[in-house]
Amino acid sequence: MRITAAAVAVVAVAFGVGALAMTWTLEQQLRASVAEQLADELAALAEGVDAGTIQTAALVARDDDVLVALRAPAGVTVNAEDAALLPIPSTAAPTEAEVGGEHFVVVAAETTQGTIVVGRSLQEADDAVRTAAVLLAVAVPLALVLIGTVVWIVVGRALAPVDRIRARVDAIDATALDRRVPTTGSGDEVDRLAATMNRMLGRVDDGVRARQRFVSDASHELRSPLATMRQFAELSKAHPDATTPDELADVVLGEGERMHGIVEGLLLLARLDEHGSAAAKAVDLDDLAHAEVERVRALGRTVDGAAIRVAPVAGDARLLGRALRNLVDNGMRHASSRIALGSVVRDGRAMVWVDDDGAGVAESERERVFERFVRLDEARARDDGGSGLGLAIVREVARAHGGDAWIADSPLGGARFVLELPASHA
Missing domain, CATH: 3.30.565.10 (Histidine kinase-like ATPase, C-terminal domain)
Incomplete structure (x- = not known):
């Protein structure tokens, strides 16, 4: 689950940054396109007015989404009421202004008849940007859900063998050290992990079995001299005339020396096992x-x-x-x-x-x-x-x-x- 969450978080950040960059780029391109078209139209109008091919009546008769105002000493001529509200830009570059509650791109040029000011609404561009933003706001979460689901399924399937290994190892105790982890034979990382676990379990099994044999053998070895001393002592007690104190002492000393050798050997082996x-x-x-x-x-x-x-x-x-x-x-x-x-x-x-x-x-x-x-x-x-x-x-x-x-x-x-x-x- 953490892997899926991390993957979704990384993708979400990437998608979020990408969506913002895309929206901003689209907005800038659309506004630049409107400004470029408006500048071309202004140039054509100014040239026509100066050449006399476009009369004032023609300017007034324009009925499209472009506002035109001719500001002459005799007065202002417009093709729409809002055109009179168009400001004259302070620079030759296109500027933005609010006219009648809408955003317009405004440009102006000087002619022999006066100053021509034209403006085009940015409403369509803004609508296109808002539509793109809404689509991205819907598409990005859906994509994140889809990606999260795919990652969760893929990671789950990839880690399923690891979980099976964990469950099998967790089920192995001291009474079932002969059990092994299943392998697929695919040779991938998980299969190699399973093989490594099996080798480790084999070493643990061998070590435990050797230790069990060692304890069993040590118990048997120590039991033998103890049994000999006990039997000889019981014989001496039951039949005092059958053995002498010296014979009993010889048996006890001999078997005690044997036990001492066994214990010393065990201690030395234990120290060697411990220090390596x-x-x-x-x-x-x-x-x-x-x-x-x-x-x-x-x-x-x-x-x-x-x-x-x-x-x-x-x-x-x-x-x-x-x-x-x-x-x-x-x-x-x-x-x-x-x-x-x-x-x-x-x-x-x-x-x-x-x-x-x-x-x-x-x-x-x-x-x-x-x-x-x-x-x-x-x-x-x-x-x-x-x-x-x-x-x-x-x-x-x-x-x-x-x-x-x-x-x-x-x-x-x-x-x-x-x-x-x-x-x-x-």
Whole structure:
């Protein structure tokens, strides 16, 4: 409605100005035409009087819409009573005067017989101007009504798809995120808007579903250690001789540590989701890799760090260290006997990786393992204390630094887990 009102207002102003200009122009043209005709007639009369071809009697005998008065020393000769009222203009140019209640154009010229004054009524010109003004006063509002109706219909039809989009989006709630906005396939602005809305709804749907799965999985993961501690406590209470306090303490400490790992992982993922990007400080991935090599050797495991090369990046050293440690822990968990670390800068990208000689990861599962609470070997992962969040943290840390994490085949026969980031040139 506002668009229609604005359009009608703009057109109304344009039509109003145009109507006034048209009326004024018409009036000026008609008056100029009357003055021109009267000047020609005066010239003919004056010439005839001077030449003697037009006698005074002929002037008096004129019976038309032109008033003629010959003002001679002997008196005034007129063709009508009102002609005697014609004033003598002070200039040679046509002037306007009111004679007998009407507007006249008056001109005068000197002859041998005296001053000839002629006048013509402007009544016809004024009537024509008034008629045009009345017609415009009727036509302009009708045109505005017609234009407003057309604009209202056209705008209404053009915005109808937008209103349908609004109604559909308004009807979508948390229980119907799979619904989409209808598209026409026309490729116009409204159709592109609908496609954009559908993509946005798809992202919202994916995000909500992922969050729901995450909450469900987190609840399940936290329930398991709680259930274990409760069952062991109930067993100890019901059969005091079946367990010792040390055994109960070991179970509580073990399951508590597992819960602590899950909660810490959830908090880290939540912070990464909230902030999106990490602090940018100079970090050497090769230093982090060497530190992990020393840690693994201290645990008595076989590790090779010969492939570690200088790999500077900009980021958060604590987060990157956590991500690399998760990759190393994952490698040790699945390796048969040894792991290897390496780092390099290639084509502006810094990469650090962990190889293992385990069973590897099938190509169909290489993306899924980076999802939260995903374990390819469920039983072994739980026994080894894995929370199912380690690789998810790796990918989120990588993406917070403008990089990514991915899996390839390892020269050792197992899997190569790669953390790839933009290299620093500082």
